[in-house]
Amino acid sequence: MAFNVEKICFSYDRCQVIADISLNLSPGHFYGIIGPNGSGKSTLIDLIMGHKRPEKGSIHYKGKNLARYSKKQLAQEIALVPQNFQTSFPFQTKDIVLMGRYPYISRFSTPSNYDMDVLDKVLEQTDTLQFKNRYLSQLSGGEVQRVIFARALAQETPVLMLDEATSNLDIKHTLQLMNLVKGHVNAEKKTVFAVIQDINLAAMFCDQMIIMKKGRISSSGPTLDVLTEKTIKDVFSVKSHVSHDAFSQTARVSFRTF
Amino acid sequence: MNAAGVKSGNISGPLFLGFLLACLLLLIVLSAGMGHISISFEDVSRIIFAKVTGNKMMIAETGELFPVIVMDVRLPRILTSVIVGGGLAISGCVFQGILLNPLADPYTLGVSAGAAFGASIALLLNISLYGNVSIPVFAFAGAVTSLFVVIYLSLSGGGISSSNLILSGIIVASILSAGISYIKYSADEQVAVIIFWLMGSFASRGWNDVCLTLIVSTVGFCVFCFFARDLNLLAMGRRTASSIGVDTNRLTLVMLITASLVTAICVSVSGIIGFVGLLVPHMMRTVAGPDNRRLIPASFLAGGILLLCADTLTRAILEHEVPVGVLTALIGGPFFCYIFRKKQMGRTSV
Numbered sequence: 001m002a003f004n005v006e007k008i009c010f011s012y013d014r015c016q017v018i019a020d021i022s023l024n025l026s027p028g029h030f031y032g033i034i035g036p037n038g039s040g041k042s043t044l045i046d047l048i049m050g051h052k053r054p055e056k057g058s059i060h061y062k063g064k065n066l067a068r069y070s071k072k073q074l075a076q077e078i079a080l081v082p083q084n085f086q087t088s089f090p091f092q093t094k095d096i097v098l099m100g101r102y103p104y105i106s107r108f109s110t111p112s113n114y115d116m117d118v119l120d121k122v123l124e125q126t127d128t129l130q131f132k133n134r135y136l137s138q139l140s141g142g143e144v145q146r147v148i149f150a151r152a153l154a155q156e157t158p159v160l161m162l163d164e165a166t167s168n169l170d171i172k173h174t175l176q177l178m179n180l181v182k183g184h185v186n187a188e189k190k191t192v193f194a195v196i197q198d199i200n201l202a203a204m205f206c207d208q209m210i211i212m213k214k215g216r217i218s219s220s221g222p223t224l225d226v227l228t229e230k231t232i233k234d235v236f237s238v239k240s241h242v243s244h245d246a247f248s249q250t251a252r253v254s255f256r257t258f
Numbered sequence: 259m260n261a262a263g264v265k266s267g268n269i270s271g272p273l274f275l276g277f278l279l280a281c282l283l284l285l286i287v288l289s290a291g292m293g294h295i296s297i298s299f300e301d302v303s304r305i306i307f308a309k310v311t312g313n314k315m316m317i318a319e320t321g322e323l324f325p326v327i328v329m330d331v332r333l334p335r336i337l338t339s340v341i342v343g344g345g346l347a348i349s350g351c352v353f354q355g356i357l358l359n360p361l362a363d364p365y366t367l368g369v370s371a372g373a374a375f376g377a378s379i380a381l382l383l384n385i386s387l388y389g390n391v392s393i394p395v396f397a398f399a400g401a402v403t404s405l406f407v408v409i410y411l412s413l414s415g416g417g418i419s420s421s422n423l424i425l426s427g428i429i430v431a432s433i434l435s436a437g438i439s440y441i442k443y444s445a446d447e448q449v450a451v452i453i454f455w456l457m458g459s460f461a462s463r464g465w466n467d468v469c470l471t472l473i474v475s476t477v478g479f480c481v482f483c484f485f486a487r488d489l490n491l492l493a494m495g496r497r498t499a500s501s502i503g504v505d506t507n508r509l510t511l512v513m514l515i516t517a518s519l520v521t522a523i524c525v526s527v528s529g530i531i532g533f534v535g536l537l538v539p540h541m542m543r544t545v546a547g548p549d550n551r552r553l554i555p556a557s558f559l560a561g562g563i564l565l566l567c568a569d570t571l572t573r574a575i576l577e578h579e580v581p582v583g584v585l586t587a588l589i590g591g592p593f594f595c596y597i598f599r600k601k602q603m604g605r606t607s608v
Contacts, residue, residue: 046497049500049501050500051497051500051501071500071503071504071505072503074503075501075502075503076503078501079501080497080498080501082495082497082498085494085495085498086495087493087494087495088354088358088359088360088493089355089360089493089543089548090543090547090548091490091493091548095490095548095549096494099490099491099494099502100502102487102491102502102503103502103503107484107487148498152501155502161501
């Protein structure tokens with residue numbers, strides 16, 4: 001078991017955003033978290049990666065309480081691809097991606113040959129090798145997003161958190177990166193915990209789904225069991241139709257407004 | 259390409275730092291020879307060398323006056339200006355990194371306003387209880403008090419946010435500057451002294467000023483260099499920095515307090531000297547790149563060079579001594595406009 005989350009609560013200024021959530025995450029699964037805006041998805045990520053501390057309840061990672069890991073230890077276990085990214089300072093792509101290696105490089109030493117190999121590998125995997133020496137401010141939103149993805153991959157962690165990580169990307173790069181991550185899940189038994197707005201994209205890649213509503217988990221389990229017209233109606237209040245799509249070989253949800 | 263993470267600028271790091279250091283040392287010796295009584299470069303080097311090595315034979319032929327002028331009058335002032343310039347520049351660098359705002363400088367958080375308010379009170383009440391020490395002590399107390407008020411105001415449940423800090427800094431600074439205006443208004447004959455102190459000057463600084471600023475700046479410099487890499491990560495945002503292993507709240511507090519202490523000591527010794535903390539990190543970022551591991555040492559040296567040049571200009575070249583704070587703003591301001599505009603035209607990022 002990678003994570004044991006037990007009855008955690010969290011609030012911002014008395015407004016409860018996570019209410020009594022319990023959850024078990026095991027390695028080798030691609031978890032998709034879906035839910036309406038403001039249902040607490042990003043906060044849940046912050047709690048599980050140790051950026052925020054739960055007010056009640058506990059989170060254990062590999063059997064040890066998350067609070068007892070140092071920040072550096074956690075950075076070697078869990079990486080994050082955030083949704084928005086901006087920097088006020090003129091860093092180049094390679095500087096940013098190498099930052100993902102910092103948890104492995106001691107404070108005053110220079111990157112090793114292995115670190116440089118990892119840099120080139122993740123740049124190639126995210127199709128950003130051609131931006132290696134460019135300034136981040138000269139790249140488009142989607143290109144920056146891929147660089148940030150590369151940085152998280154450079155951390156080489158067993159757990160990867162994606163917070164709407166592909167929301168700025170074109171369809172080709174979305175599929176490419178999701179496929180890459182899916183490959184890590186299957187081959188290396190990594191754990192991926194991904195907040196995804198696009199339900200069909202989630203259905204395509206995630207084998208487990210966690211559906212959130214108002215700070216609680218409304219249902220969770222294997223994607224095909226959880227993804228039903230009734231759940232979608234309950235959580236999003238929209239009409240939908242779930243079917244099997246022969247072309248993509250996955251479940252497909254279509255919506256209508258009348 | 260082996261050390262790409264370190265050498266992100268266009269030129270090699272150690273070479274550039276060495277060049278700056280050589281410039282600084284040369285300027286120190288040069289400026290020590292300039293003034294009412296001109297002393298040759300050779301004599302100055304000989305006097306300094308003799309003092310450092312304790313070899314009195316070397317200054318036998320320079321006479322009695324020159325060593326006194328160099329060692330007791332000019333050098334303390336020169337070194338104070340170098341250290342204050344460097345201290346303000348590295349604090350500026352750190353404030354920009356912590357507040358994620360290229361507009362931040364050592365004065366953004368109301369530290370200078372606090373120092374100025376403290377010094378104004380000391381001057382108004384004409385407190386000379388502890389001799390010359392009272393003004394720096396009051397300035398320092400004012401700076402530290404306002405810093406903690408600013409941090410207290412900006413603390414919220416989720417830690418310290420940079421926009422809260424800037425906002426609180428501006429609020430506290432405007433209250434304090436109103437206070438300073440009131441003090442100036444109610445100070446009859448002391449008003450000239452207050453105004454002169456507020457404009458900043460290195461006139462008649464002694465070795466005790468050198469020691470004080472040197473100790474605090476060195477401690478600050480070491481702390482900043484130790485956390486320089488974490489500061490790079492912070493540029494990616496607090497959440498991301500946290501996911502790469504930085505304790506962001508601790509980093510913010512340690513860096514803010516250290517940078518403010520360095521600023522407070524600098525201000526208490528020299529008065530208000532604007533623009534160095536804003537200008538120097540910007541200039542260095544274009545030449546040395548944004549990596550704080552290079553940016554901080556480069557800023558220290560460049561800040562020292564800049565303020566030493568400004569102080570030498572007002573001390574030895576201009577006919578009447580202009581307060582150095584006014585001079586840095588008058589020269590630094592337009593120059594900053596120029597490089598800022600040039601950057602906009604070049605479309606390389608700020």
